[in-house]
Amino acid sequence: MNEKTKRKNRMETTQAIVMEGEPNASDAEAYVTWLFQKAVQQRASDVHVQPHADGTRVLYRIDGVLREATRFESTNHERVISRLKVLACLPVYQHELPQEGRIEQTPGLCPARLAVFPTIHGEKAVVRLFHRLGERPLQLDELGFIPQIVKGLRQMTEGKSGCILLTGASGSGKTTTIYSLLRDIYCRRGDSVNVVTLEDPVEMNLEFAVQSEIKPAVGYTFATGLRSILRQDPEVLMLGEIRDRETAQMVVEAGLTGHLVISTIHSGNCVEVFTRLLEMGIEPYLVASSILGVLSQRLVRRKCPACLGKAVSPDGLPCEECQSTGFRGRTAVGEMLVVSDPFRKAVLRRLPTSELTEVSRENRIGSLLIQPDLSTSGTMEPSENLTPTLQQGVSHES
Numbered sequence: 001m002n003e004k005t006k007r008k009n010r011m012e013t014t015q016a017i018v019m020e021g022e023p024n025a026s027d028a029e030a031y032v033t034w035l036f037q038k039a040v041q042q043r044a045s046d047v048h049v050q051p052h053a054d055g056t057r058v059l060y061r062i063d064g065v066l067r068e069a070t071r072f073e074s075t076n077h078e079r080v081i082s083r084l085k086v087l088a089c090l091p092v093y094q095h096e097l098p099q100e101g102r103i104e105q106t107p108g109l110c111p112a113r114l115a116v117f118p119t120i121h122g123e124k125a126v127v128r129l130f131h132r133l134g135e136r137p138l139q140l141d142e143l144g145f146i147p148q149i150v151k152g153l154r155q156m157t158e159g160k161s162g163c164i165l166l167t168g169a170s171g172s173g174k175t176t177t178i179y180s181l182l183r184d185i186y187c188r189r190g191d192s193v194n195v196v197t198l199e200d201p202v203e204m205n206l207e208f209a210v211q212s213e214i215k216p217a218v219g220y221t222f223a224t225g226l227r228s229i230l231r232q233d234p235e236v237l238m239l240g241e242i243r244d245r246e247t248a249q250m251v252v253e254a255g256l257t258g259h260l261v262i263s264t265i266h267s268g269n270c271v272e273v274f275t276r277l278l279e280m281g282i283e284p285y286l287v288a289s290s291i292l293g294v295l296s297q298r299l300v301r302r303k304c305p306a307c308l309g310k311a312v313s314p315d316g317l318p319c320e321e322c323q324s325t326g327f328r329g330r331t332a333v334g335e336m337l338v339v340s341d342p343f344r345k346a347v348l349r350r351l352p353t354s355e356l357t358e359v360s361r362e363n364r365i366g367s368l369l370i371q372p373d374l375s376t377s378g379t380m381e382p383s384e385n386l387t388p389t390l391q392q393g394v395s396h397e398s
Ligand SMILES: [Zn+2]
Pocket: 304, 305, 306, 307, 308, 309, 310, 311, 312, 319, 320, 321, 322, 323, 324, 325, 326, 327
């Protein structure tokens, strides 16, 4: 990350959000309810409650950027954390170990997931809000990808088998893309298509799919779920994430036996997905013949349409639409690798990443760095999801 971006990020995280009607944090129940209500109003995806030596800071992640929402006194910190734990059915007395739990319904709003972990000043809590559960997936061409990527995704999902993998940092919009892709497949194939998902957690209710949520605590993992689902012979299968060898093996095999499988895997870019699978111990012939293509994606923030990115309204007042940030909403940028015969052969030969990259040059669509219609769509600003190299690349361009 270069100095310019660092400075900018720091400014954004310290710029406070205007919040009204704040109850005293000593009434933890009312306070937490208010925090959640404000978070949803502000379109926040996460709420961070973090203790410091001089008090507790509450931060909201909005459009991928953390911003301070409010602060309260350290004396009330434990009360607020306890209230969150109660909502997530976690033991309140446990302070020494990290804990995770699900909040079925944040007061009057939406389901959420709570993670707490001990710090030197007390426990820090991060709440991820799932307020998109009732929404419908966007259409594939509404996500922001260039038309060639949309077309490529449609072509890859025309067949009845094979794997499509998505990669990108967490919070880079992969799940949103998969939901849109599943909706697209359903719209093209109609009611008869059997779509099954295995997720961690379910982020949106899809009326056309059978959705299941894994529960590792009771032994229901991606691997056990996948084994069971495959016996039911779904045509289209979405698996939240390939995390281990066992799941990877099952995914590529399913792609070869008449299933269309869509999943995500952690890696630096499209080509590294292949290297990663080979390193996991998956046979090159399975990887080469099963994978149809890989999409690597990230999100960039969109300029606020109300103030056109100026952060002040035409009458000179701070822009309320974007809380004076100049941005509102995000759009996807992607790079896609469509597997071709030469690339397949290169994977079979276990060529190193650098050579695979060279072979794939002809078959890559789009770029994570360049978005051709940025000037017209009014988007563009690197978000926090960039890797250092990418971030530098984007900063040089700007
Ligand atoms: Zn604005």
